[in-house]
Amino acid sequence: MQKINVITLGCSKNTVDSEHLMARLAAAGYEVVFDSDRTDAKTVVINTCGFIGDAKQESIEMILRAVEAKNAGEIDRVFVIGCLSERYADELRDEIPEVDEYFGVRTWDGIIAALGADTAAELDTERHLTTPKHYAYLKIGEGCNWMCGYCAIPLIRGRHHSVPMEQLEEEARKLAGKGVKELIVIAQDTTYYGIDLYGKRMLAELLRRLCRIEGIEWIRLHYAYPAEFPDEVIEVMASEPKICKYLDIPFQHISDNQLSAMLRRHTKAEAMTLIKKLRTAIPDLALRTTLLVGYPNETEADFEELCDFVREVRFERLGVFAYSEEEGTYSATRLEDNVPEEVKQERVERIMQLQRRIAAELNAERVGRTERVVVDQRQGDFYVARSQYDSPEVDQEILIAADARRMFRGRFYDVKITAAEEYDLYGEVVRA
Numbered sequence: 001m002q003k004i005n006v007i008t009l010g011c012s013k014n015t016v017d018s019e020h021l022m023a024r025l026a027a028a029g030y031e032v033v034f035d036s037d038r039t040d041a042k043t044v045v046i047n048t049c050g051f052i053g054d055a056k057q058e059s060i061e062m063i064l065r066a067v068e069a070k071n072a073g074e075i076d077r078v079f080v081i082g083c084l085s086e087r088y089a090d091e092l093r094d095e096i097p098e099v100d101e102y103f104g105v106r107t108w109d110g111i112i113a114a115l116g117a118d119t120a121a122e123l124d125t126e127r128h129l130t131t132p133k134h135y136a137y138l139k140i141g142e143g144c145n146w147m148c149g150y151c152a153i154p155l156i157r158g159r160h161h162s163v164p165m166e167q168l169e170e171e172a173r174k175l176a177g178k179g180v181k182e183l184i185v186i187a188q189d190t191t192y193y194g195i196d197l198y199g200k201r202m203l204a205e206l207l208r209r210l211c212r213i214e215g216i217e218w219i220r221l222h223y224a225y226p227a228e229f230p231d232e233v234i235e236v237m238a239s240e241p242k243i244c245k246y247l248d249i250p251f252q253h254i255s256d257n258q259l260s261a262m263l264r265r266h267t268k269a270e271a272m273t274l275i276k277k278l279r280t281a282i283p284d285l286a287l288r289t290t291l292l293v294g295y296p297n298e299t300e301a302d303f304e305e306l307c308d309f310v311r312e313v314r315f316e317r318l319g320v321f322a323y324s325e326e327e328g329t330y331s332a333t334r335l336e337d338n339v340p341e342e343v344k345q346e347r348v349e350r351i352m353q354l355q356r357r358i359a360a361e362l363n364a365e366r367v368g369r370t371e372r373v374v375v376d377q378r379q380g381d382f383y384v385a386r387s388q389y390d391s392p393e394v395d396q397e398i399l400i401a402a403d404a405r406r407m408f409r410g411r412f413y414d415v416k417i418t419a420a421e422e423y424d425l426y427g428e429v430v431r432a
């Protein structure tokens with residue numbers, strides 16, 4: 001049986017795309033491996049990221065390594081798919097012609113046909129999981145309509161389109177049948193779900209339906225755009241016990257000057273009102289956000305306002321990025337990248353120093369609490385677990401000494417928090 005190695009770079013949305021592709025390849029009779037260095041897989045498919053400079057460079061380096069292996073006779077064919085080849089296919093064909101073919105994010109029929117797989121609609125809900133079997137990402141939509149000034153996603157992925165609700169339910173049931181207990185709901189903007197198909201936002205209804213699927217114990221919501229946030233989503237998060245008290249909501253900035261320049265569709269006052277509404281309705285909510293510093297014309301006053309925002313809101317989880325120009329975007333074509341690189345990096349560090357103190361204080365408040373956790377893996381002398389307040393791969397972990405008792409990956413336990421650090425907690429099992 002011929003082996004195909006599928007290498008996935010970039011975000012969780014790419015992960016889902018690769019898993020759908022791998023299921024089709026498996027149905028066509030291939031043996032599929034992923035992110036492997038095995039040389040017995042004679043065909044390599046690289047799913048690339050083209051969002052920011054570092055991700056583009058990583059993708060190019062991976063392509064060049066695969067081409068080098070092809071030239072050495074270790075592999076026979078190299079195919080490139082995903083965001084980088086969607087955006088730069090012509091340039092890549094000119095610069096790296098050794099790749100057998102380039103396909104983007106909207107040309108799945110091409111890669112499937114090239115590899116002799118089936119395009120049958122009944123395979124739309126099939127997945128070959130690459131995550132640990134107890135959690136999976138559920139991508140509910142593609143593309144984005146917001147057109148933020150710095151973001152290339154609409155240029156790469158196109159306008160928003162939702163996956164039909166019945167198809168998502170079927171996919172989620174199949175995932176549960178494979179042992180998945182935690183669904184992580186993702187899209188470019190999850191709150192926009194349904195407008196194109198049903199004429200209104202339908203995320204709340206989708207979440208209610210997912211909660212009724214037997215075997216699913218946690219549902220986690222990522223990438224919710226702050227503008228026009230649906231009240232009914234807040235209501236379902238507050239009332240449905242399966243929905244984690246966790247929300248990834250990228251605010252990017254809080255200065256009205258910067259929000260306007262970024263073409264964000266909300267004001268500072270609206271953001272603060274939303275945060276108050278969320279925390280009033282869901283008092284135990286863990287908020288994750290991302291911030292962008294060094295955007296064109298960001299003044300020191302704008303940045304200090306952002307720092308005050310972080311101090312006031314005290315986000316449980318926070319990431320910060322320095323602005324970089326992405327060709328074709330509004331900011332790259334209309335604005336001057338006029339904040340010096342050293343200032344950008346200094347602002348990143350200042351925000352993270354502030355967040356480290358906040359994270360340490362919030363973690364210290366959890367010592368003594370008993371929380372339900374799921375075990376992800378064992379590392380050395382510890383089992384690595386997460387509570388409902390933490391998403392895999394991006395958030396903090398709860399470490400449990402492995403010498404106390406045997407624990408199992410994917411199983412839930414009640415754990416008492418015994419100690420805290422800035423970004424990690426320690427605990428002991430009190431009941432299985």
